[in-house]
Amino acid sequence: QQQVKQSPQSLIVQKGGISIINCAYENTAFDYFPWYQQFPGKGPALLIAIRPDVSEKKEGRFTISFNKSAKQFSLHIMDSQPGDSATYFCAASSLNTDKLIFGTGTRLQVFP
């Protein structure tokens, strides 16, 4: 049922750098694309989300870029901090259902 492909599997970034995580989807019925952040020993938590009627959404240091024609979206973390070290999941759903399909996750490590 893998309908959302995520890369890279792991990412190492220096403090202050830009972290970029990419996702691609196949189902054109998807119309909602959230990102979740998970710290060790905890469940994932909603970080930021986008609808396909916009190409970019920014919240603080976190930005989602969305390319509808390519069926791709990405998460950019600007000025990455050690506290951003976590696993990030992209996800997708269609708004006529509450079911989220998640990507495989990216383990981000930010070193000082």
Added chain:
Amino acid sequence: GAGVSQSPSNKVTEKGKDVELRCDPISGHTALYWYRQSLGQGLEFLIYFQGNSAPDKSGLPSDRFSAERTGGSVSTLTIQRTQQEDSAVYLCASSPPGQGALVGYTFGSGTRLTVV
């Protein structure tokens, strides 16, 4: 409670035994979801309950897996005749009425199941 509560937090069981995993959702949340997290597999959807509607069981990997939700609240995920490949973290989430995906799921901390 303030969050989604899962129990036990850790479970070690012998191959072939049955296990039950419990989830207490946030009060008032009508939707409840079970996901499985394995290394390299991300978050795999298992089952979804929404109010009184028939559950979406399309993600259950085999007939050894079943889940129920009693009284629209607590849910139990049962795995019969456990196998080593069932070892994973089982996550439960809940969301409020309406478009839960938009509002965001609230996940519990999960149950780490190890089958030996």
